[in-house]
Amino acid sequence: MKNLLSLLFFFFMLNAVSYSQDSAIIRFQRHPLPTLPTLPVFIGGKDSLATFIKRNTHYPEEARKHHISGAIEVDFTVTKDGTIKNPTVLKPLGYGCDEEALRVVHLMPQWIPSRSGLNPMELNYHVTIPFGKQPQIIKKT
DSSP states (O other): HHHHHHHHHHHHHHHHHHHHHHHHHHHTTOOOOOOOOOBBBBBTHHHHHHHHHHOOOOOOOOHHTTTTOEEEEEEEEEOOTTTTEEEEEEOOOOOTHHHHHHHHHHHOOOOOEETTTTTEEEEEEEEEEEESSSOOOOOOO
16 A cells, blocks of 8 residues: 555656646747848839939039049938938038939939838938949959
8 A cells, every 4th residue: 555655646746747847848938039120122122223313313513513523321211101201411522412412312202111020110221322433343254
């Protein structure tokens, strides 16, 4: 009888230990990591953005007279509905180029907004607008 009680006690304890291990596994399961936001996208992608900038940018006469060349960096926010707000010139050139760069950014159509999961969100974006003669990249064949 004593052996039977000892055996039952042993199985009871084994069952209790097994149960506690199962609940520990459930308690410490990992949650999926949050997804990173996607970047806003100009309709048609980066090539379409470059084409849009090239077609709509006019070299200012004042800059032409002074042989000004370079690139203007413009930062702006793409809102949840894809519109552009708060464009700011980060690297100015002067001679009318800064104003022309802002004009081109204001002409842009709506973008595809950034998303965090399925939710649209505002995100800053940065474009470079070239003016004048730009150095050519020579590719060796």
